[in-house]
Amino acid sequence: MTDTTLTITNCTAIPLQRVPSLPVNTFRETLLELVNQQQRRVSAFFAMPGADTGQGLELIAVLANDNDHTCDLTRTTIQDEFASLTPECPTFAWFERELAEQYSIAITGHPWLKPIRFQPPMIDGAADPANPPKTIIAGDTDYFTMDGEGTHEVAVGPVHASVIEPGHFRFQCLGEDVYSLEISLGYQHRGVEKMLLGGPDRRTLPMIATVSGDSTIASTTAYAQLCECLAPSLKPSPDALLLRGIAAELERLANHVGDLGALAGDVAYLPTASFCGRLRGEFLNMTAEICGNRFGRNLVRPGGVKFALTPAKAEKIFRWLDQVSKDVDNALNLMFEAATVLDRFENIGPVSKTAALDIGLVGPAARAAGLDCDIRFSHPYACYADTAPARSEASGGDTLARALIRRREITASTKWLKEQLALWKKDNQTTPAATALPALAPDSIAVSLVEAWRGEMCHVAVTDAQGAFRRYKIVDPSFHNWFGLALSMRGEQISHFPICNKSFNLSYCGHDL
Amino acid sequence: MFSFSLFALMFFVLFFGAVLSWFLRQRPVTACRIGAGSAILGCAAGLILAVAHLFQWVDKAQFPWMGLDWRLDALSGFFMLPVLLVGIAAACHSVGYLEGRSENRQGVYWLFFNLTLLSMLLVTAADTYVELLLTWEAMCVTSFALVAFDYKEDKVRHAAWVYILASHAGALLLILMFALQTNASPAAPVAALVCGLLGFGMKSGFPLLHVWLPPSYDAAPAPATSVMSAGMVNLGICGMMRFLPPVTPALIGWILLAVGVTSALMGILLAMTQSNLKRLLAYSSVENMGIVFLGMGLGFLGLDQGNTAMAICGIGGAMLHIWNHAFLKGTLFLLAGTVQKATGTVAMDEMGGLGKNMPITKSVFTCNAAALCGLPPGNAFLSEAMIYLAAFQCVVSGSNFMLGVAMLAAIALALTGGLAAATFSKAVSAVFQGEPRSDAIKDACEAPRTMRAPTLFLSGMAFIVFLTAPWLWNHVLPAVLSQADAIGTVLIPDLASYGSRTLAAVRNFSLLTIVLIIALEYLRDRRMRQQPLEYKCTWDCGYALPTSRMQYTGTAFTQPLSDFFNLTKGKNRTTQPPEGYFPTSASVDIEVTDPADHYLWRPINLITSRIADRTRRIQSGYLHIYILMAVIALLAMLIFAAVTPTRVDDPPIGESDIAPAATAVARHTPAP
């Protein structure tokens, strides 16, 4: 496939010219062939304006090859129309809706071409006084509706009863039976991608850190890796990479523990809910012990990490972790041994392996369905090439599987963390990275994949002639997985939605950008 | 003389009103005035008659008229009263309901409406089997015409067809019952009893025999349905009380108890799953008749066991429930007609939000619905409480087995009550609450006064029954039951000896509840006057564009219950689920078919028509073949006559032979 795609490894930058630019038809065929026949996953598929005005739009696809530890890149140029790939390959559905919304591309033949974030176009059109742009109302779209006299809809959100982010869920129901769920997001849209254009500058890192606040370590790591491969002078030390790994696993632990607690809360199982609520805070405090911020906001930066982990601190966290992990174990044992809880989780909201593959699920949700996708192993980055927590597996694809995979990852990560912390004797090797970024390679494209706690997170940067960001694409794991949640509710009881939702626990702001 | 003259007056006013309005059918306004006027006048005359007999202001009267024998007593009065009151209300309501119907249909309506009323009243006054069969048949035919009133609709024609079939099957069974009463063979009384129960039960919605009831109630114009549901279903019981062959209380008790429990549970389950308002009410009639039978069954078993309190509470409660159901259901059907008139539909899933435009209809419907569920402070609770009391009387005396059965009956009644609450909260909420589910009903407006007043009038009657229940119990019901000699209720000692204290207490505490509710309401409103009361939209989760689809439909409301009772699975639910990742169309619909219809009558119908198809082969169309068949038949009869010995001692048929077989016939006095 060398003539149609360019194969690179994770965290690599190459000149954009080397990515083959294909005619539209060959481009389509290549993508379909790779995704449908050769098990590539679509990591990113986005558009950007051509280098000069009037050159149309460039479409760039990043396909991950999990067996080869590589990514395939390819691109094409279009004017303002693209024949949809979704009918043949549903995994493109969300990407194409995004294309249509961001660049007003007419995606012909897309079965569900609806707004995805209710965002204004990325390119500012010339103000047309005769034809002012319509005010966009979030959630105003055509929803799929069921026919039949007794059918009705249940509309939940954007404002929810609990303290969660805004999103609109539209159920097609007859009484308790859900026939279909459609999810309409975009209430959290801030225009992150647009604001990142022309960077990197001093705003870039904080902005990246808050793409989705609970995945700060993952997304700052992805950004740092992009910068490091675009500017080879920024080579982080191995210890810095290891500390990134430690922070990432702490983030995973905190969120998984919190999720399991929330799941217990949703089935009114109080002990685990209360314990896990507290224990999640312990993990966050450990992160704060390292860098002063509970979410690790300023730990990872291009070129390394900002804070050193002294052996004394490592020792302290080790003992702390030892204690907390016992509590976690107790709390989780309580839950996973309660018959009433297991009964609530079992066979609820199943996503089949085929469906997970077709729509491109990632992260724990995909692993729960029996898919083997974990960037830490398929595209190793940071310290994971040398050392990584044990792989966790589950099957069944239901809520119980999604809970179990979290539990197993908690066990694996805790064990790995303890090992690493016990070995941590190196002081001051994680010297603070330079505060000023060197110039980035011009006219290049770089891809960085990391395994956030929700799954694969993909950052792609394309630089212009000055080395500034011409396009910065963020694909949050939630972007892949929201449709999985919608599918899992088909034919389910509406009262199971909360636990189904919690078992995915997707990010609204990560999706909405 | 008093009875006779009023009776004749009622007869002539109703009869000539009917005929005259038909003759004047080309002038709808006049026809309507004459029809409604004569119905109301005739019923008013009948009302005086009924009340006089009911309250024993006059003695029971038996008189011949037009070559037939009539009997007027407290029992007639008891069953006449709901027909008359609901008749008056329905006549008034019909005026508004029929407005806008094509010209000559109004005359036709009034012809059959008045005749149906008349024949129903005559049924209650029938003295012997001749009158009963005549009036019964007249009632069937005239009400058939009412059911078939909107004959242009396919659904209506089918319903009318089923109705006339069922009515005639019932009438046939009654003829058979009377015929069997003259037979001396030992099996005859039992056979007669079965025929009688089935024949009368046909009208009163016995389980399995009820299949005609929902479609025809749905098909008939609402005021006519109101009269049928309030009057006609009871006439089966009236007939049983007068004409059933003599039978031990134990037997009839067990039969009625079984029938009652089945009817009540099945009726309410099917009512709950209906999405058609009139069918829902119709199935609820089946349920309420079930409660009546349940009470009677318990009463007769009490009679059998020598448990007086149980007998009194059971039968008294059942009798009280007849009235309660008649007034409440009569009102509800009239209101359903009002709603139908305002919206043009009876499909509850298309309605919604009518309460804001039709406040009076909504309030009256809600009160009546709550009362019919048996919730205090409503009159149906009084009768249900008495029936519970009957069941619980077994704890004092009675066999262990009887006690167990009575407890199960009480539990069944409790379950029925719970399901009834679900059913009627569905009806009220789907029709009157929330936002309109379709554009067609957005402009529905409150009914004219002619349609509102009768419902208020009938509800007022129900409330009067509620207030006077203990008095009725002590003074009216004993007289009524003493006349029902066919089934031996005459054996019941004075009702006043038991139960009226409970009735009074229940009534008083119900009134206390009302007072307390109003007091609490007043206190709250006074408290709230200090701050402005704000009105905002229902919580929509902050979504910008809520629609009326975002509310529960009636079908959805009862979906969990009907799923649990397995009523919406399989054939009853047609699903085309969303296919693929990006479905474009999908649908689901729940249409609960009547299991009795589906599993019993349709197969029978199918088999019958198959046999008929087979036998049609012998109908060759050649005359000589027919002659040959006739010859063969004659020969066969001859041979049969030759081999069977002739009974020489066959007495000549005369009235005196019938007399010992049926007590009802025994009282027959020949025309002077």
Added chain:
Amino acid sequence: MNNNLCLWWTGLIAAFLLAPLLKGIINKTKAIIVGRRGPKLLQPYYNIIKLLRKGCVRTTTSCGLLAWGPPVTLATAMIALLFLPYANQISPFAFTGDAFLFAYLLGLGRFALVLGAMDTGSSFEGMGSSREVQFAALAEGPLFAVLGFLAISSRSLNLSSMLTCPLPAQVPTVVAAVILAAGIAFVVLLVENCRVPFDDPETHLELTMIHEAMVLDYSGPDLGYILYGSCLKLWLMAAFVWLMLIPGDFGSPGLMMVLHILGILLSGVIIGIIESVTARFRFLKLPQFLLGSLGAALIALALTILTGRNLP
């Protein structure tokens, strides 16, 4: 007699005054078990008082029935309280058959609340009401079976005598039947008051609520009425279960009253413990659970019919 009457009135007043405390005890118990400090014991009182003093927002969709829900549900709970024999003293309002009025009054309160909820035209309230009528309808069976059991073992038809009748505690089958029946009554308590495992009063998830979903659009004094009404209902049912278990009259009247109130408050602790150790059941399992308890109630009934009846 006069003394006993005073005792009964004290019991009634205690019910009106202490009912919110029972909810406070449940919440406190739950908090303690999971290691939190939890809300104050008197928090339900503060909530009710706060709500009664607040303004009120009603929905424009309402056709008027919304406003009737709270007074009806509160009034029915208040009237139903008149029939219980507090501290084993026969209620002065007792009459033959008051048990049925007691059961149906609760039904009326529920009916009014359901219609009030449906009046908002919200799908959440629809969902809550639909569940409420489902479980309530199925709970009628066990409730009446328990009433039947009481009637048989006491051979009387008014609630006061039913609940105060001394039981022959020396007969093991009778004791077994009483415990079984009290267990069923406790299940009915959990259903009627929307407690775990049927409903979770603490949850914030609209899609899984029953009672809380029904009252979503109530505010201010309306909500205060409903809250107080539900406290009374909880007290009522707890008293019912407790009176079933107390075998007859013993000790001084004062002691009886103290025991009575302590027993009811103890049931709050028990409810709190149950809620801490079980998850909610799936909605699809609940009808089966209720039918199961009906079956158990029938066993208790059969036991008393066969053995309890023939005892002196």
